[in-house]
Amino acid sequence: GHSWGYGKDDGPSAWHTHYPAAKGSRQSPIDIIPDEARRDSSLRPIFLGYDRCTSLNIANNGHSVVVEFDDSDDRSVIQGGPLEHPYRLKQFHFHWGGKGCEGSEHTVAGVGYASELHLVHWNGYKYKTFEEASTAPDGLAVLGIFLELGDDHRWLPMITDALYMVKFKGSAIDFKGFNPKCLLPSSLHYWTYLGSLTTPPLHESVIWIVLKEPIVVSDKQLGMFRMLQFNSEEENQRTRMENNFRPPQPLKDRIVRSSN
Numbered sequence: 001g002h003s004w005g006y007g008k009d010d011g012p013s014a015w016h017t018h019y020p021a022a023k024g025s026r027q028s029p030i031d032i033i034p035d036e037a038r039r040d041s042s043l044r045p046i047f048l049g050y051d052r053c054t055s056l057n058i059a060n061n062g063h064s065v066v067v068e069f070d071d072s073d074d075r076s077v078i079q080g081g082p083l084e085h086p087y088r089l090k091q092f093h094f095h096w097g098g099k100g101c102e103g104s105e106h107t108v109a110g111v112g113y114a115s116e117l118h119l120v121h122w123n124g125y126k127y128k129t130f131e132e133a134s135t136a137p138d139g140l141a142v143l144g145i146f147l148e149l150g151d152d153h154r155w156l157p158m159i160t161d162a163l164y165m166v167k168f169k170g171s172a173i174d175f176k177g178f179n180p181k182c183l184l185p186s187s188l189h190y191w192t193y194l195g196s197l198t199t200p201p202l203h204e205s206v207i208w209i210v211l212k213e214p215i216v217v218s219d220k221q222l223g224m225f226r227m228l229q230f231n232s233e234e235e236n237q238r239t240r241m242e243n244n245f246r247p248p249q250p251l252k253d254r255i256v257r258s259s260n
């Protein structure tokens with residue numbers, strides 16, 4: 001598809017030109033207003049079955065840094081919560097800001113966090129491939145986790161120590177044996193709503209599950225992400241990878257539900 005980015009000319013305000021879904025009725029991210037979220041006792045707890053997960057590689061795709069998993073069976077899934085079936089873990093990636101600026105995609109009562117981690121899962125129960133699921137209204141489930149600045153995160157260095165090897169767009173290295181359970185906060189209380197991918201093609205196929213409790217990382221650790229580049233090694237235009245987040249979109253005719 002058409003090239004897009006986070007710059008002045010190719011950024012979120014221009015995406016609608018080539019990706020009409022940008023002006024759709026269930027776009028993400030959104031500003032979550034806790035007081036307006038509907039407590040729903042029918043929502044079950046989230047269950048993360050990551051113990052048999054198989055990470056494959058870590059890569060720079062020109063938009064973020066992505067860790068991909070073997071999703072050829074139900075070895076690592078998210079289930080429960082608002083989900084009717086188990087959804088398979090496919091990849092996780094991050095969104096972040098510039099030095100001292102906000103960088104999360106979702107905001108809470110108008111306040112952003114320094115960064116946001118997205119664990120992307122797809123409905124392998126109903127759909128044969130990720131691509132097919134990625135365009136279905138119940139095809140994807142993305143778990144969003146906020147990152148706030150404070151002390152060093154004990155396990156984030158497993159990711160940040162690998163970043164220098166994927167500095168440029170199109171670079172990837174083996175990344176086996178990483179279990180994202182180490183990046184979870186202690187509470188799995190969440191907000192959930194029907195939304196979309198937050199990057200082109202912006203498909204309206206995501207059941208969002210955003211955890212209320214952030215994890216804590218240090219400014220130094222988050223700063224390591226900013227050594228990444230949007231450009232490939234061949235391009236002479238060197239652009240630091242930062243501010244790779246889409247701002248909140250209109251809620252329109254949606255409600256956000258809250259787990260107890």
Ligand SMILES: CCCCCNS(=O)(=O)c1cc(S(N)(=O)=O)ccc1C(=O)O
Binds near residue numbers: 118
């Ligand atoms: C086949 C078209 C699907 C493209 C979306 N792929 S994805 O892994 O779900 C994804 C989700 C998201 S997000 N922020 O979770 O909506 C961001 C990037 C990507 C990506 O393509 O790397």
Ligand SMILES: [Zn+2]
Binds near residue numbers: 198
């Ligand atoms: Zn994302």
